[in-house]
Amino acid sequence: xxxxSIENLGNRTIQGVWRIxxxxxxxxxxxxxxxxxFRRFGLTIxxxxxxxxxxxxxxxxxxxxxxxxxxxxxxxxxxxxxxEEALGVLVALSLVRExxxxxxxxxxxxxxxxxxxxxxxxxxxxxxxxAMEMMAVxxxxxxxxxxxxxxxxxxxxLAALFSAMGIFGGYLVGVQLIGVDExxxxxxxxxxxxxxxxxxxxxxxxxxFGVAITTIALFEGYDAPPTAEGVSGxxxxxxxxxxxxxxxxxxxxxxxxFRGIN
Amino acid sequence: MQHDNLVEIEDxxxxxxxRPVLKGVxxxxxxxxxxxxxxxxxxxxxxxxxxxxxxxxPGQGTVRVAGESVGELDSAGLYRLRRKMGMLxxxxxxxxxxxxxxxxxxxxxxxxxxPEDAIRDLVLMKLHAVGLRGAxxxxxxxxxxxxxxxxxLARAIALEPALVMYDEPFAGLDxxxxxxxxxxxxxxxxxxxxxxxxxxxxxxxxxxxxxxxYFVSEGVIVAKGSADDIRAxxxxxxxxxxxxxxxxxxxxxxxxPSYADxxxxxx
Numbered sequence: 001x002x003x004x005s006i007e008n009l010g011n012r013t014i015q016g017v018w019r020i021x022x023x024x025x026x027x028x029x030x031x032x033x034x035x036x037x038f039r040r041f042g043l044t045i046x047x048x049x050x051x052x053x054x055x056x057x058x059x060x061x062x063x064x065x066x067x068x069x070x071x072x073x074x075x076x077x078x079x080x081x082x083x084e085e086a087l088g089v090l091v092a093l094s095l096v097r098e099x100x101x102x103x104x105x106x107x108x109x110x111x112x113x114x115x116x117x118x119x120x121x122x123x124x125x126x127x128x129x130x131a132m133e134m135m136a137v138x139x140x141x142x143x144x145x146x147x148x149x150x151x152x153x154x155x156x157x158l159a160a161l162f163s164a165m166g167i168f169g170g171y172l173v174g175v176q177l178i179g180v181d182e183x184x185x186x187x188x189x190x191x192x193x194x195x196x197x198x199x200x201x202x203x204x205x206x207x208x209f210g211v212a213i214t215t216i217a218l219f220e221g222y223d224a225p226p227t228a229e230g231v232s233g234x235x236x237x238x239x240x241x242x243x244x245x246x247x248x249x250x251x252x253x254x255x256x257x258f259r260g261i262n
Numbered sequence: 263m264q265h266d267n268l269v270e271i272e273d274x275x276x277x278x279x280x281r282p283v284l285k286g287v288x289x290x291x292x293x294x295x296x297x298x299x300x301x302x303x304x305x306x307x308x309x310x311x312x313x314x315x316x317x318x319x320p321g322q323g324t325v326r327v328a329g330e331s332v333g334e335l336d337s338a339g340l341y342r343l344r345r346k347m348g349m350l351x352x353x354x355x356x357x358x359x360x361x362x363x364x365x366x367x368x369x370x371x372x373x374x375x376x377p378e379d380a381i382r383d384l385v386l387m388k389l390h391a392v393g394l395r396g397a398x399x400x401x402x403x404x405x406x407x408x409x410x411x412x413x414x415l416a417r418a419i420a421l422e423p424a425l426v427m428y429d430e431p432f433a434g435l436d437x438x439x440x441x442x443x444x445x446x447x448x449x450x451x452x453x454x455x456x457x458x459x460x461x462x463x464x465x466x467x468x469x470x471x472x473x474x475x476y477f478v479s480e481g482v483i484v485a486k487g488s489a490d491d492i493r494a495x496x497x498x499x500x501x502x503x504x505x506x507x508x509x510x511x512x513x514x515x516x517x518x519p520s521y522a523d524x525x526x527x528x529x
Contacts, residue, residue, distance in 0.1 A: 122358075123358075126353065126355060126358070127351045127352070127355035128355050128356075128357055128358070130317065130351065130355065131349065131351055131355035131357075132357075133344075134315050134317070134344060134347065134348075135344070135349075135369050135372070135417075136341040136342070136344040136345045136372075136373065137369075137373075142372075
């Protein structure tokens with residue numbers, strides 16, 4: 001019994017290490033074969049439509065509601081200290097630094113990441129990737145790399161739209177509904193939000209999240225066992241792993257980016 | 263110099279992990295012929311195609327296509343060689359996000375600089391050859407199994423390869439589609455001067471069209487010959503296979519402990 005448990009543990013460890021090695025090789029191969037994704041940018045644009053444009057509804061609606069809730073909650077807290085004019089700053093900084101990149105990335109992982117894994121996994125299961133190889137076309141260059149770059153380009157754009165929509169939601173609730181002064185809402189926001197420290201760092205975060213999510217999604221699809229069960233398991237793993245990766249990376253990036261900022 | 267044999271497999275040994283699949287196979291395919299590779303499911307037929315296509319490398323022995331040793335080629339060499347090959351997968355493996363037209367045009371767009379007008383003409387000619395010119399704008403999901411197989415055939419011959427490999431082209435087809443597919447393979451092989459390798463377990467349909475047959479069982483070639491030789495063969499395995507007998511050298515029962523023991527009748 002004990003021997004079998006140790007064997008199982010050893011087996012899982014070996015498989016885990018092997019998988020990390022395979023994922024690293026996959027990532028490097030993807031970067032190495034990215035030429036096609038740029039030379040024939042139409043392929044990447046097409047994938048941007050599927051991963052980016054089709055994610056717009058969920059991103060915009062979620063951004064609006066998150067901003068509206070921030071407006072309500074922020075106003076409740078700020079009015080205790082008599083500084084409700086700072087609502088604009090609170091809403092904008094929360095969104096641009098944290099909620100925009102992180103929540104948009106979590107939504108992107110569940111909306112687009114799962115779709116990418118399922119698509120690649122099914123292409124593998126139905127031998128479409130093998131067929132491509134037999135036609136002397138490298139699936140990493142033709143199928144995987146354009147999806148990767150589409151995800152990496154779409155992610156910061158979606159995060160920016162999420163933040164913009166959130167700020168609009170905060171404005172609707174704070175200014176139009178509750179009656180915070182419109183001038184101070186916008187002017188305080190404008191003077192407090194720093195382009196480099198806040199916006200640029202938020203963009204960097206979302207690019208990193210984009211790389212992580214699309215890499216995980218593509219790898220899980222490419223590595224999925226070619227069965228219905230295999231593809232469904234891979235899709236679930238994509239959402240779970242990439243969500244956890246986003247949260248962990250967010251902590252690490254925040255720790256480095258916002259050290260010493262007041 | 264052109265070799266008479268397009269494909270030459272010599273003493274090939276191959277296994278997946280510790281499980282041996284092929285244990286010393288010799289096979290040749292002459293140019294312009296249809297060669298059938300027959301045998302029961304899981305006997306290593308498809309693995310032979312994967313070896314020829316370079317998707318896996320032999321453990322021992324050599325696989326030569328057009329004089330080049332497939333196992334020794336680097337990826338650039340392999341991709342160059344694959345342009346001379348076409349492959350028809352078991353269920354077509356059409357790209358589901360592309361129309362029939364785009365599927366057939368895929369290789370022409372990837373590997374040539376032909377203008378779109380010329381590609382259009384070539385694609386329509388290939389689709390006409392398989393009788394599906396009228397289905398050019400359909401999506402793969404709108405096709406029947408037999409039609410999908412024919413589109414995949416048109417796609418496989420788009421670049422006019424020297425060798426076309428067919429993985430179970432007759433599996434799951436109705437009798438009409440079965441005859442259509444068999445005739446197409448024969449006609450295209452003759453008119454385009456191809457060499458065709460057909461992996462199948464459909465004896466009756468394939469014996470009508472093939473020039474030479476190899477029988478694979480348990481990783482070795484157990485019989486070979488023309489279609490008539492195979493029909494007349496008195497080898498027990500071939501006889502069982504050709505006549506579809508339930509029991510024989512290939513047993514009906516999967517190996518198991520004694521029936522009485524399993525039912526605990528021993529007392």
